[in-house]
Amino acid sequence: MAFGVESPDLPRVLRERTQGAIPPVEVSSEQAPVHQVVLTGDAADLCTLPVSLQHGRDGAPYISASIDFVRDSQTKGTNIGCRRMMLRGTRTAGVDLNAPSDLRAIYQRACAAGNRLEVAYVVGSHPIDFLTATSSARPMDELHLMGALRNAPVPIVRCKTIDVMVPADAEFVLEGYLDEKGLTEPEGPYGEFLGYYGGVKRNPVFHLTAITRRADALFQTVTIGGRFLGRTDTSQLVAAKTEASVWVSLANAVREPVAVCCTASCGGMFNVRVSLRQRYPGEARNVIAAVFASTADVKNVFVVDDDIDVFDDGQIDWALATRFQADKDFVAGSNFRAVPIDPSLEGKRSGSKGGFDCTKPPEHDPLV
Numbered sequence: 054m055a056f057g058v059e060s061p062d063l064p065r066v067l068r069e070r071t072q073g074a075i076p077p078v079e080v081s082s083e084q085a086p087v088h089q090v091v092l093t094g095d096a097a098d099l100c101t102l103p104v105s106l107q108h109g110r111d112g113a114p115y116i117s118a119s120i121d122f123v124r125d126s127q128t129k130g131t132n133i134g135c136r137r138m139m140l141r142g143t144r145t146a147g148v149d150l151n152a153p154s155d156l157r158a159i160y161q162r163a164c165a166a167g168n169r170l171e172v173a174y175v176v177g178s179h180p181i182d183f184l185t186a187t188s189s190a191r192p193m194d195e196l197h198l199m200g201a202l203r204n205a206p207v208p209i210v211r212c213k214t215i216d217v218m219v220p221a222d223a224e225f226v227l228e229g230y231l232d233e234k235g236l237t238e239p240e241g242p243y244g245e246f247l248g249y250y251g252g253v254k255r256n257p258v259f260h261l262t263a264i265t266r267r268a269d270a271l272f273q274t275v276t277i278g279g280r281f282l283g284r285t286d287t288s289q290l291v292a293a294k295t296e297a298s299v300w301v302s303l304a305n306a307v308r309e310p311v312a313v314c315c316t317a318s319c320g321g322m323f324n325v326r327v328s329l330r331q332r333y334p335g336e337a338r339n340v341i342a343a344v345f346a347s348t349a350d351v352k353n354v355f356v357v358d359d360d361i362d363v364f365d366d367g368q369i370d371w372a373l374a375t376r377f378q379a380d381k382d383f384v385a386g387s388n389f390r391a392v393p394i395d396p397s398l399e400g401k402r403s404g405s406k407g408g409f410d411c412t413k414p415p416e417h418d419p420l421v
Contacts, residue, residue: 055180057204064313067184067202067297074193075200077207077218085210085221089268093214097264098143099227102176103272108244108279112253113139115243116146118273119174119227120186122219125159130194131218132159135186137277138174138227139240144261147240148231151254152393160231160257169230171215172259177224177273179203183286187294214262224270228263244278245394246287247320283318291321298349299325306343307336314363315351322392323352326363331412341384341408350392354408361411372411384408 058066082088092098104114116138125132132155139147150157156172163170175182185199196218200207210221212228219226240256275286282288295315303310309330316324327340337356344354357363357372377383384407391404398404 063293064296064300067293068300070201070204071188071198071297073201074197075204075206077196077200077209079218080208080210080221082210082213085208086267087219087221087223087226088210088213088265090266090270091213092264092266093262097261099140099146099261100143102225102264104140105274107274107277108250110250111139111243112239112241113141113147115139116174116176116227116274117277118275119176120178120182121148121156121172121174122217123156123159123170123172124217125155126162128192128194131196132156133182133186133195133199135183136174137243138259139243141238141258146259146261147238147256148259149240149243149254149256150236151256163231164233164235167233169233169260171217171230173212173215173217173219173229174227174259175219175223175225176227177271178220179222182220183275183290184293187290188297212263213265223267225264225266225272227259227261228265229259229261231257231259234258246277246282246285246291247392247394247396248278248280248282249394249396251394281318282320283316285317288317288319288321291315292317293321295322295325295349295351299327299344299347299351302343302347303327303329303340306339308332309359310340311359312363315349322350323395324355325349325351325353326355326357326369328357328359328361328363329412330359337410337412338384338408341410345386345389345406345408350390352395352404352406354406355411356409357411358413369411373409376411376413377409382410384410 106114121136134156160170181202208221209218214228236255239253241253242250245251277287292315296313311328314326340356341354361368361372387405388403
């Protein structure tokens with residue numbers, strides 16, 4: 054609905070818009086809905102926000118829908134990402150920076166220079182903004198990418214207490230900085246998006262300097278983890294990102310990719326299905342290799358012919374049952390970059406990937 058398209062058209066539209074760039078338009082503080090209420094000093098209190106305990110064994114209440122905005126000192130552009138925030142008190146919160154990310158790299162450069170890093174967290178924004186925050190697009194000012202995905206310039210406004218630009222149409226903005234001490238304070242545990250609890254980590258501390266919001270602001274939260282991953286906001290968002298990333302790699306690897314599906318029930322990143330029209334022997338293996346090498350953190354790839362609907366669990370099950378022989382159709386690779394919170398890694402930083410060639414030989418046409 055946010056993209057203004059029907060569901061089957063979303064992957065194509067997402068790919069097309071990701072290749073574009075629409076610069077933002079700066080508006081004055083008086084014109085910005087998110088500056089209708091400005092709270093600083095003692096009035097800026099994280100504990101006044103309706104933050105809930107999300108999972109039974111979380112280390113504290115968490116803000117789950119926060120999108121971070123930070124100026125990159127190298128590119129001078131704005132970097133945007135998704136980050137959870139663990140409340141530590143009225144003016145401080147823990148922020149998870151253990152996984153590799155642009156924000157982690159930007160923060161490490163600031164720490165190396167002995168500087169704090171100014172950052173703003175938006176809570177409640179245009180639905181497309183989350184896809185921008187999870188995107189692994191080409192290096193660019195990500196406010197331009199946000200505009201491309203929205204298909205319109207993003208109205209932005211300068212924060213009140215820090216030199217960071219944020220969407221003027223947001224609901225809440227939490228302004229502040231990450232201190233220069235580095236990854237020093239315990240953060241966690243937390244119910245991670247793969248459906249398991251993560252452990253306690255060492256992370257930086259966010260210091261609040263202001264809260265700005267709309268007069269009638271809505272405080273957003275997103276569902277993360279739990280028994281039914283396919284129904285969570287996080288898995289759906291990650292699946293859209295994964296499909297887009299995989300398609301970019303496929304476009305250079307084979308002539309006619311047909312469809313890509315990453316199921317939300319696997320966390321939106323681990324199990325990918327690809328259908329293609331094979332023109333030459335070996336193209337299914339090219340697909341597997343391309344997905345292995347893509348920017349997406351895929352563990353298992355299932356490749357089928359174009360007569361199989363990758364969005365239909367039953368058809369995928371049938372193809373796996375009747376077009377796959379493990380001794381000749383399985384491709385395995387090891388020592389790939391992995392997602393650290395995958396419990397099957399047993400603490401290792403790299404892992405294996407599997408490819409399932411479920412395509413049929415040309416002479417084996419199905420009877421149905």
